[in-house]
Amino acid sequence: MELRGVSKSFGPQHVLDNIDLKVQRSRNTVIIGRSGTGKSVLLRHIVGLLRPDHGEVYVEGKRIDTLGERALVPIRRQISFVFQLNALFDSMTVVENVGFPMRENTAQRVSKKRIQELASKCLHLVGLEGFENKRPAELSGGERKRVALARAIAMDPPPKVILYDEPTAGLDPQRSDVINKLIRQLQEQVQVTGIIVTHDMRSTMEVGDRVLMLWNGQFIVDGTPEEVMRAKEAHVRRFVEGAGEPTDLVTWTR
Amino acid sequence: MPRNNVLAQSVAAIGSGATHGLTHFGRFWAFTAYAASFIPLELITLRGWRRFLPQCYSIGTRSTPVIMLTGMFIGMVLIVQGWAQFDAAGFTDRLGAIVITSVCLELGPVLAGVMLAGRAGGALTAELGTMNVTEQLLALRSMGADPIRYLVTPRFLACVVLAPLLTCYADLMGSLGAFLVFVAVYGGEAEPFWFYVRETVQLWDLGSGLAKSVFFGGAIGLVSCYNGFHCKPGAQGVGQACTQSFVVSFILILVLDLFLGFLLNGLYEVWFGFRPLI
Numbered sequence: 004m005e006l007r008g009v010s011k012s013f014g015p016q017h018v019l020d021n022i023d024l025k026v027q028r029s030r031n032t033v034i035i036g037r038s039g040t041g042k043s044v045l046l047r048h049i050v051g052l053l054r055p056d057h058g059e060v061y062v063e064g065k066r067i068d069t070l071g072e073r074a075l076v077p078i079r080r081q082i083s084f085v086f087q088l089n090a091l092f093d094s095m096t097v098v099e100n101v102g103f104p105m106r107e108n109t110a111q112r113v114s115k116k117r118i119q120e121l122a123s124k125c126l127h128l129v130g131l132e133g134f135e136n137k138r139p140a141e142l143s144g145g146e147r148k149r150v151a152l153a154r155a156i157a158m159d160p161p162p163k164v165i166l167y168d169e170p171t172a173g174l175d176p177q178r179s180d181v182i183n184k185l186i187r188q189l190q191e192q193v194q195v196t197g198i199i200v201t202h203d204m205r206s207t208m209e210v211g212d213r214v215l216m217l218w219n220g221q222f223i224v225d226g227t228p229e230e231v232m233r234a235k236e237a238h239v240r241r242f243v244e245g246a247g248e249p250t251d252l253v254t255w256t257r
Numbered sequence: 258m259p260r261n262n263v264l265a266q267s268v269a270a271i272g273s274g275a276t277h278g279l280t281h282f283g284r285f286w287a288f289t290a291y292a293a294s295f296i297p298l299e300l301i302t303l304r305g306w307r308r309f310l311p312q313c314y315s316i317g318t319r320s321t322p323v324i325m326l327t328g329m330f331i332g333m334v335l336i337v338q339g340w341a342q343f344d345a346a347g348f349t350d351r352l353g354a355i356v357i358t359s360v361c362l363e364l365g366p367v368l369a370g371v372m373l374a375g376r377a378g379g380a381l382t383a384e385l386g387t388m389n390v391t392e393q394l395l396a397l398r399s400m401g402a403d404p405i406r407y408l409v410t411p412r413f414l415a416c417v418v419l420a421p422l423l424t425c426y427a428d429l430m431g432s433l434g435a436f437l438v439f440v441a442v443y444g445g446e447a448e449p450f451w452f453y454v455r456e457t458v459q460l461w462d463l464g465s466g467l468a469k470s471v472f473f474g475g476a477i478g479l480v481s482c483y484n485g486f487h488c489k490p491g492a493q494g495v496g497q498a499c500t501q502s503f504v505v506s507f508i509l510i511l512v513l514d515l516f517l518g519f520l521l522n523g524l525y526e527v528w529f530g531f532r533p534l535i
Contacts, residue, residue, distance in 0.1 A: 047395075050399050052395055052398060052399060072398070072403065073403075075401075076401040077401075079398070079399055079400065079401040080400070080401040082399070083399075083400075084396070084399040084400075086392050086395070086396055087392075088391055088392050090391060090392040090393050090395060090396035091393070091396075092388075092393055092396070093387070093388075093391075093393070103400065104400045104401075107400060107401065107402045108401070
C-alpha cells in the first residue's frame with residue numbers, strides 16, 4: 004500500500020500536506036498524533052472512502068484514487084475497517100453485524116452455517132460469547148468496539164489488511180490488552196497487514212512494528228516504537244510523554 | 258453599510274442560492290438514476306427480495322390504518338359539506354357519485370401521498386440520516402456493499418409499489434365513509450346512492466388516481482432517501498432533513514398532481530370527449 008504526495012483539504016482547513024507513505028506488508032504500522040490532525044482522514048484514503056485533492060493512492064500496485072465505486076469493490080473486500088464510532092448496523096443483531104461482510108461477499112459463497120460458526124468464534128475471541136442476539140443499542144461503548152473488531156476479522160479467508168481507527172478507545176486496560184494481543188496475533192499468525200491509528204502509547208508499543216506521527220499534515224517522525232520513544236523532536240517528545248503544547252495551556256484570570 | 262456592498266452581497270447571495278439549488282437538483286437526478294438502475298438486479302435476486310419485502314411491511318402495512326382513517330374521514334366530510342347545497346338543488350342522489358369521483362381522482366391519492374410522506378417519508382429520512390451521521394453508510398461502502406443499492410432501491414421500490422395499493426384503501430374507505438354519513442346521518446337512500454355511483458364513477462377515475470399515486474410514491478421515496486443520505490452532521494442535521502423531506506415531498510405531490518391532472522384530463526378529452534357529471 005502506498006500514498007504518494009497525498010494532500011487533502013476541507014474548505015480552508017489543510018488536513019494532509021504532501022504525504023508519502025509506503026506500508027510494509029504483514030507488519031503493523033501505527034499512526035499517532037493529536038486529535039483532529041487527519042489520522043482518520045488518511046486511513047479513509049487507503050480504502051477509497053476519500054479521494055485526495057492531489058497525489059496518488061496505490062493498493063497492491065494498483066492506483067485506486069481514480070477508480071469508481073464499483074471498481075473499488077474487489078479491493079475493499081480484501082480490506083477491513085474498524086471505525087472510530089464503530090459504525091454497527093442498528094437494524095441487525097450482533098451476530099448479523101459480524102457475519103455481514105461474509106454474507107455480502109458474493110464473489111465467495113460462504114454457507115450460512117459457516118458464517119454463523121465464524122461469527123460466533125470471532126465473538127468468543129473478543130470476549131462477547133452469548134451476545135449474538137443482542138442489538139447494538141443494548142451494548143456498552145466498549146462492547147460495541149469489540150463487536151466492530153469481531154466484524155473486521157470475521158472473513159473467510161481472513162482479510163489481507165485491517166485498518167483500525169482507535170481500536171482501544173473506550174476499553175478498560177484489561178480489554179485493551181486483549182485487543183492489542185489480538186492485533187499482534189493477526190499480524191504474526193495470519194500475516195495481516197495492520198494500519199492502526201491511536202492515541203494510546205501503550206497500545207503503540209505493543210502492536211507497532213513501525214510508528215509515524217502526524218503533525219500539521221505531515222509526518223514528523225518515522226521509526227520503530229523504541230526510536231519514537233527516544234525521539235528528540237519537541238512535538239514528538241511532548242506527545243509520547245503526554246504533555247500539552249505550550250500554546251494549548253490557557254491561563255484563567257479573574 | 259454602503260449601498261454598493263448591500264447590492265453586491267444580495268446578488269452574490271442570489272447567485273450562491275441558485276448555484277446551490279442547481280447542484281442539488283443535478284445531484285438528486287443522478288442519485289435517482291443510480292438507484293433506479295439497480296431495480297432489475299434487486300428483483301431477480303433472492304437477496305433483493307429479502308431487502309424489499311421488509312420495507313413493504315414497514316412502509317405499506319404499517320401505514321394502512323392511518324391512510325384508511327384519513328380516507329374515511331375525507332369521504333364523510335365531503336358529504337357533510339355538500340349535503341345542504343345538493344339538497345337545495347334537489348340532487349342529493351348524485352352527491353355520492355360526485356364525492357366518490359373526487360376521492361378517486363384527487364383526494365384519495367393526494368391525501369394518501371401526504372400521509373405517506375409524513376409517516377413513512379420522515380421515518381426513512383431519520384433512519385438513513387442516522388446511519389449517515391454514525392458512519393454506517395461509510396461502513397457499507399468499506400465492505401464493498403453499495404449503500405444506494407442496499408438501502409435506497411428497496412425503499413424507493415416499496416414506495417412506488419405500495420402508494421397505489423394504499424390509495425386503493427383510501428378510496429375504499431372514502432367511499433364507505435361517504436355512504437355511512439349519507440345514509441345514517443342525513444337519511445339518504447342507499448339504492449340511488451350506489452346507482453349514480455355506478456353510472457358516474459369510471460375505471461378511468463380510479464386509474465387516474467392510482468397512476469398519480471405511483472408518481473407520488475416515487476417522489477416520496479427518493480426525496481426521503483436523498484435527504485437522509487445528504488443530511489448535515491448531528492441530531493440537528495437529521496431533524497432538519499426530516500422536516501425538509503416532508504415539506505419537499507408535499508410540494509412535489511401538489512406540483513405533480515397539477516401537471517398530471519392537466520395531462521390526464523387532456524388525454525380523456527382527446528380519447529373520450531367531454532364527460533358531464535351532473
